[in-house]
Amino acid sequence: MSLGRLEDVRFRYPGEAAEALAGVSLPLEPGHVTWLTGALGSGCTTTLLVAAGLAPRVTGGERSGTVEVLGVDPGSTEAAAVLAGQVAFVTATPAVQLSGVATTVREEVAFAPANLGWARDRIRSAVDRSLERLGVAHLAARDPGTLSGGEQQRVVLAAMLAVAPRLWLLDEPASALDAQGRGALYQLLAEVAREGAAVVVASEDADGLAPVADRLHVVRDGVIALSGEPGPLLAGEQIWSCGAGSTAVAELARMAGRLHADPRLAFPYPITVDEAVRRWSV
Amino acid sequence: MTALRFESVSFAYGAHPALHDVSFALSAGEGLALFGPNGAGKTTLSRLAMALLRPGSGRVETGGLDTRGRSPEDLAAVAGYLFQHPEAQLFERSVRAEVGFGPRRLGWPAARIASAVASVLDEIGLAAEGERHPYDLPAPRRRLVALATALVADPALLILDEPTAGLDRSARAAVLRVVQARRARGAAVLAITHDPGFAAEALDRGLVLERGRCVRDGPLWDLLGDPALGLPLPAPAAVARRLALPAHPPRAAAVAAAVAERCRALGASLS
Numbered sequence: 001m002s003l004g005r006l007e008d009v010r011f012r013y014p015g016e017a018a019e020a021l022a023g024v025s026l027p028l029e030p031g032h033v034t035w036l037t038g039a040l041g042s043g044c045t046t047t048l049l050v051a052a053g054l055a056p057r058v059t060g061g062e063r064s065g066t067v068e069v070l071g072v073d074p075g076s077t078e079a080a081a082v083l084a085g086q087v088a089f090v091t092a093t094p095a096v097q098l099s100g101v102a103t104t105v106r107e108e109v110a111f112a113p114a115n116l117g118w119a120r121d122r123i124r125s126a127v128d129r130s131l132e133r134l135g136v137a138h139l140a141a142r143d144p145g146t147l148s149g150g151e152q153q154r155v156v157l158a159a160m161l162a163v164a165p166r167l168w169l170l171d172e173p174a175s176a177l178d179a180q181g182r183g184a185l186y187q188l189l190a191e192v193a194r195e196g197a198a199v200v201v202a203s204e205d206a207d208g209l210a211p212v213a214d215r216l217h218v219v220r221d222g223v224i225a226l227s228g229e230p231g232p233l234l235a236g237e238q239i240w241s242c243g244a245g246s247t248a249v250a251e252l253a254r255m256a257g258r259l260h261a262d263p264r265l266a267f268p269y270p271i272t273v274d275e276a277v278r279r280w281s282v
Numbered sequence: 283m284t285a286l287r288f289e290s291v292s293f294a295y296g297a298h299p300a301l302h303d304v305s306f307a308l309s310a311g312e313g314l315a316l317f318g319p320n321g322a323g324k325t326t327l328s329r330l331a332m333a334l335l336r337p338g339s340g341r342v343e344t345g346g347l348d349t350r351g352r353s354p355e356d357l358a359a360v361a362g363y364l365f366q367h368p369e370a371q372l373f374e375r376s377v378r379a380e381v382g383f384g385p386r387r388l389g390w391p392a393a394r395i396a397s398a399v400a401s402v403l404d405e406i407g408l409a410a411e412g413e414r415h416p417y418d419l420p421a422p423r424r425r426l427v428a429l430a431t432a433l434v435a436d437p438a439l440l441i442l443d444e445p446t447a448g449l450d451r452s453a454r455a456a457v458l459r460v461v462q463a464r465r466a467r468g469a470a471v472l473a474i475t476h477d478p479g480f481a482a483e484a485l486d487r488g489l490v491l492e493r494g495r496c497v498r499d500g501p502l503w504d505l506l507g508d509p510a511l512g513l514p515l516p517a518p519a520a521v522a523r524r525l526a527l528p529a530h531p532p533r534a535a536a537v538a539a540a541v542a543e544r545c546r547a548l549g550a551s552l553s
Contacts, residue, residue, distance in 0.1 A: 249521065
């Protein structure tokens with residue numbers, strides 16, 4: 001069963017002549033990691049803001065079309081009661097997502113469960129599990145304001161995970177993470193999807209997301225220009241003409257192809273090092 | 283000339299030690315990548331270099347100036363700083379005013395400010411955004427504005443805290459271009475980064491912090507791909523190594539040329 005959908009959504013920011021979204025349709029499917037990519041200003045972030053109900057409620061602007069999450073429009077006044085604890089929205093700047101009222105990481109992660117009125121034991125076990133899964137249990141007693149950028153990003157994710165949201169909306173969620181943290185985060189997204197959540201992530205990190213995403217949507221000028229399984233789209237040429245990009249290996253193959261016309265350097269491009277080594281050894 | 287020198291520097295946030303006995307020096311034109319897991323002390327080190335923090339013990343010299351007894355303003359002419367979160371450094375109402383802020387504080391005449399601002403906005407691809415409010419720009423562009431404020435006075439030292447984090451492809455390419463150009467003109471660059479691909483293209487030395495200590499300091503290509511350090515080898519370098527391609531150092535352009543050459547040779551042997 002679907003968790004919700006965007007249907008022919010159009011959106012215009014206040015004071016802007018051009019539409020940021022010009023008819024986006026996107027199913028929100030439980031069990032799937034859905035990956036949005038596109039050039040800057042293509043509409044990926046706006047799609048997430050609309051799905052979260054933050055656009056236009058917080059951003060201002062005008063929206064048309066249908067947005068539905070768990071049977072309600074997330075931008076409507078009745079949505080808060082239905083969607084509390086059900087939707088996680090993660091931005092690229094974690095510091096702005098800290099509650100600002102917690103003096104320890106443990107309190108920060110307990111903030112949302114406590115607001116949902118959970119029993120003390122349930123909060124404790126959810127918080128412990130969440131801190132563990134994000135690898136920040138050792139920071140439990142620290143003041144969130146004094147953590148490094150990457151640590152804050154993990155704590156924000158742990159705080160979201162604690163309430164087991166059914167819809168995850170993430171905008172470049174690994175921007176401040178080190179290589180291990182990045183890999184662990186993508187694995188976590190795959191896991192919460194397997195556990196039944198719908199995960200939508202906007203990112204240009206093709207190397208990181210290619211192995212975990214179920215479906216890729218390439219956004220250009222406010223519409224979804226390409227959709228499909230990530231592998232074939234990443235190996236193709238069209239994704240580049242959309243202003244998006246592919247993996248570092250595909251980019252390398254294109255660079256080499258500009259220097260020498262050769263079927264081994266033409267698309268479909270290799271997208272992993274293993275594929276490239278196979279292709280260019282014979 | 284030494285652009286930045288740390289001598290046995292230690293620092294703690296209250297009871298939390300953040301840096302322990304760190305020493306290194308950075309010369310003009312050098313490009314240093316500062317690596318380390320989240321919480322290793324990288325941002326603390328950069329803030330010490332900018333006199334935003336003072337060492338608990340040891341000595342920090344930025345552009346030849348001992349940071350003790352100096353304020354960040356005293357370093358404005360010698361070092362440019364990109365904060366991890368550009369929101370921490372943007373407060374003017376237009377991009378042009380924002381980028382002109384530092385030069386105004388340095389007392390430059392208006393004509394010189396206008397030409398320096400125009401030139402840096404052009405260099406970084408923001409020429410069309412001069413009259414926009416920085417907060418009306420998408421986050422990656424806002425980061426480029428913050429970078430422009432660090433570049434505008436043409437400092438001999440650039441300290442960049444995660445310059446490519448969260449950037450889109452074109453903004454990342456702009457940052458890469460700028461770092462290469464400034465280094466070619468003799469500026470020293472210290473970049474905190476989790477992006478080995480960027481480091482490989484833009485820099486050539488690496489320093490690894492772990493729990494506040496410097497555990498490695500050496501040529502970048504000795505560090506990338508070392509499993510003990512958790513720094514993945516960038517894809518072009520991995521391809522070059524696996525195919526034993528003659529590309530040294532294995533930056534993307536050199537590897538692409540070697541791949542093209544390999545395919546040309548394979549093609550000839552087939553026919």
